[in-house]
Amino acid sequence: MKYYHLQNHEDYKAAYKASIESPEAFWEQIASTHFVWKKKWDSVLNWDFTKPEVKWFEGAKLNITENCIDRHLEQRANKTAILFEPNEPNEPAQHISYTELHERVCKFANVLLQQGIKKGDRVCLYLPMIPELAVSVLACARIGAVHSVVFAGFSAKALATRINDCDCKLVITSDGAFRGNKTIHLKEIVDNALESCPNVHKVLVAKRTQSHVHLKQGRDFWLQPLLDQASKDCAAVSMNAEDPLFILYTSGSTGIPKGMVHTTAGYMVYTAYTFKNVFQYTEDDVYWCTADIGWITGHSYIVYGPLANGATTVLFEGVPSYPDYGRFWQLVEKHQVTQFYTAPTAIRALAKEDIAHVTQNDLSSLKVLGTVGEPINEEAWHWYNEHIGNKNCPIVDTWWQTETGGIMISPIPNSTKRIIPTFATLPLPGIQPVLMNEEGEVMSDSPASGKLCIAFPWPGMARTIWGNHERYKATYFSTFKNHYFTGDGAFRNKAGYYRITGRVDDVIIVSGHNLGTAPIEDAIDEHPDVTESAVVGVPHDIKGNALYGFVSLKNKAKSEETLEKEINELITQHVGPIAKLQTIQFTDGLPKTRSGKIMRRILRKIAQGTTDDLGDISTLLNPEVVAAIKENAKRS
Ligand code: WTA
Numbered sequence: 054m055k056y057y058h059l060q061n062h063e064d065y066k067a068a069y070k071a072s073i074e075s076p077e078a079f080w081e082q083i084a085s086t087h088f089v090w091k092k093k094w095d096s097v098l099n100w101d102f103t104k105p106e107v108k109w110f111e112g113a114k115l116n117i118t119e120n121c122i123d124r125h126l127e128q129r130a131n132k133t134a135i136l137f138e139p140n141e142p143n144e145p146a147q148h149i150s151y152t153e154l155h156e157r158v159c160k161f162a163n164v165l166l167q168q169g170i171k172k173g174d175r176v177c178l179y180l181p182m183i184p185e186l187a188v189s190v191l192a193c194a195r196i197g198a199v200h201s202v203v204f205a206g207f208s209a210k211a212l213a214t215r216i217n218d219c220d221c222k223l224v225i226t227s228d229g230a231f232r233g234n235k236t237i238h239l240k241e242i243v244d245n246a247l248e249s250c251p252n253v254h255k256v257l258v259a260k261r262t263q264s265h266v267h268l269k270q271g272r273d274f275w276l277q278p279l280l281d282q283a284s285k286d287c288a289a290v291s292m293n294a295e296d297p298l299f300i301l302y303t304s305g306s307t308g309i310p311k312g313m314v315h316t317t318a319g320y321m322v323y324t325a326y327t328f329k330n331v332f333q334y335t336e337d338d339v340y341w342c343t344a345d346i347g348w349i350t351g352h353s354y355i356v357y358g359p360l361a362n363g364a365t366t367v368l369f370e371g372v373p374s375y376p377d378y379g380r381f382w383q384l385v386e387k388h389q390v391t392q393f394y395t396a397p398t399a400i401r402a403l404a405k406e407d408i409a410h411v412t413q414n415d416l417s418s419l420k421v422l423g424t425v426g427e428p429i430n431e432e433a434w435h436w437y438n439e440h441i442g443n444k445n446c447p448i449v450d451t452w453w454q455t456e457t458g459g460i461m462i463s464p465i466p467n468s469t470k471r472i473i474p475t476f477a478t479l480p481l482p483g484i485q486p487v488l489m490n491e492e493g494e495v496m497s498d499s500p501a502s503g504k505l506c507i508a509f510p511w512p513g514m515a516r517t518i519w520g521n522h523e524r525y526k527a528t529y530f531s532t533f534k535n536h537y538f539t540g541d542g543a544f545r546n547k548a549g550y551y552r553i554t555g556r557v558d559d560v561i562i563v564s565g566h567n568l569g570t571a572p573i574e575d576a577i578d579e580h581p582d583v584t585e586s587a588v589v590g591v592p593h594d595i596k597g598n599a600l601y602g603f604v605s606l607k608n609k610a611k612s613e614e615t616l617e618k619e620i621n622e623l624i625t626q627h628v629g630p631i632a633k634l635q636t637i638q639f640t641d642g643l644p645k646t647r648s649g650k651i652m653r654r655i656l657r658k659i660a661q662g663t664t665d666d667l668g669d670i671s672t673l674l675n676p677e678v679v680a681a682i683k684e685n686a687k688r689s
Contacts, residue, residue, distance in 0.1 A: 065479075095113075113294040117298060130152045161185075175300065185276070190346065190352070319513055379409075382441075386416065475552055586603060603640050
């Protein structure tokens with residue numbers, strides 16, 4: 054049987070069984086039949102979770118852009134690869150064909166080569182959602198440069214941390230970004246960041262907003278004139294299967310963000326395979342994922358997965374609320390979108406608006422709806438199902454992570470027998486999830502609730518954290534022996550369906566964005582009047598979670614209102630506006646263990662108003678602070 058395209062429940066069952074019984078043969082069949090290789094592998098999989106070391110398709114040589122672009126030129130030369138929809142509704146959409154994409158990527162790759170970028174060099178991309186972002190991702194891959202895309206909502210400090218951590222040589226940015234009715238001056242942010250990035254010698258600037266920018270002589274160059282002069286032929290560099298393709302930062306419980314390293318062959322095979330099946334993409338479909346390419350969802354399911362399947366992928370520059378709350382649905386009708394993939398936070402926000410924004414548009418082109426990034430609540434699920442899907446489109450609630458590279462647990466339309474709201478349902482072929490109890494034992498019976506781990510490697514998994522393999526091991530492979538630990542909790546019902554219940558560590562997901570508490574607290578602690586702080590998540594109707602900060606002060610001279618403003622300003626500068634606190638409670642002290650660790654568990658309960666059971670607080674170093682904090686808790 055052929056496993057690449059699962060079309061019904063029997064296909065899924067057979068594929069899943071084969072993927073568990075003989076994983077190497079399973080992935081080998083997929084890899085050999087659906088991709089172009091410069092040289093095939095010597096071995097399919099070598100792995101050892103104790104080191105940890107995972108290698109897929111070792112010995113193989115390939116270039117992912119040949120798989121995403123060149124090989125489609127014969128049959129899909131004029132097919133739209135990227136359908137760019139600008140922020141302003143009256144600016145025309147751009148249909149970038151596979152032929153044009155090929156030309157643009159080759160030219161861009163030649164510009165990078167001229168600027169001295171070589172295979173293995175890191176290049177930072179800090180761009181709005183414009184075609185140059187997808188093109189520059191692919192241009193890096195063409196020449197073997199490792200791209201590190203930083204979401205253009207991060208601040209200068211956050212950008213600098215990411216540039217320095219992986220020692221990027223070159224930055225690609227734009228004069229500015231349009232987001233709804235705002236213009237953001239990206240180049241200025243880059244200029245600020247680069248004051249603390251001594252190793253960046255070149256900056257390429259795309260023109261988008263026509264904002265005035267300062268070009269530093271010898272360092273900064275307008276992109277377009279360089280592209281105009283570049284040749285449209287550029288040979289695709291031969292990459293080893295395990296050569297790094299990109300680095301993408303994700304928040305951790307502590308410390309600076311983790312630069313997750315994804316390698317070439319396994320990532321390509323896994324994103325292509327999961328895209329094809331989860332979205333059931335067929336040749337004339339128009340697929341739209343509303344994520345930003347600055348996140349893993351955009352990497353895997355705007356760029357690589359769709360293009361590896363020769364798909365038409367929509368790239369939308371704007372926001373769901375501009376010029377009004379009907380924008381998503383207008384675009385679904387305008388481009389006859391067939392698969393639509395978004396975050397629960399967007400669904401919740403749009404469901405609150407006048408339903409006429411939806412009903413004014415013809416959404417009958419839709420076949421599959423998807424969600425990602427956070428648990429979806431039942432109400433939002435039903436609204437999506439009824440009003441957007443007309444009860445006619447399977448909803449794929451896809452669970453995965455920056456670290457997993459691609460979707461891990463999700464319904465497959467036509468194959469998953471029954472889709473239950475709020476359940477990510479069943480593992481995709483090749484994925485072996487397990488639940489662990491507090492004692493670190495595998496829970497084999499169902500129903501069960503535990504910590505979600507994966508017992509066996511899959512091709513799309515991140516291989517390490519850039520420059521810090523020990524941290525990779527400590528974060529993902531040390532909590533449970535011989536298992537990858539996801540950091541999520543999950544429930545499994547009798548039928549074996551998984552529901553993701555949320556993070557079990559200090560990562561907080563706000564509007565679908567992962568935020569680590571450490572960098573936010575570091576920003577708050579920069580304030581001269583602050584002694585220390587702790588940030589926790591509280592449930593929020595639209596964002597899923599909002600941030601609640603407990604801040605202890607050494608100096609109470611200023612009004613609380615002024616302090617709140619100053620603290621949020623610091624957070625905006627150090628992390629970005631997405632990390633602003635919704636609520637700030639000033640305290641005289643924070644509850645601590647005898648070893649001096651802040652007891653977030655207690656603070657979380659106080660912030661969430663569930664103080665009936667605070668557990669045993671008598672072992673705290675300073676139990677007396679708890680009563681006062683409880684009494685002054687703020688309800689929003
Ligand atoms: C959460 C996003 C519930 C989860 C692709 C995970 C989800 C984290 C779902 C990774 C889902 C993602 N249901 N929770 N369908 N999808 N999550 O790295 O906590 O930005 O660990 O990757 O988002 O977020 P990341």
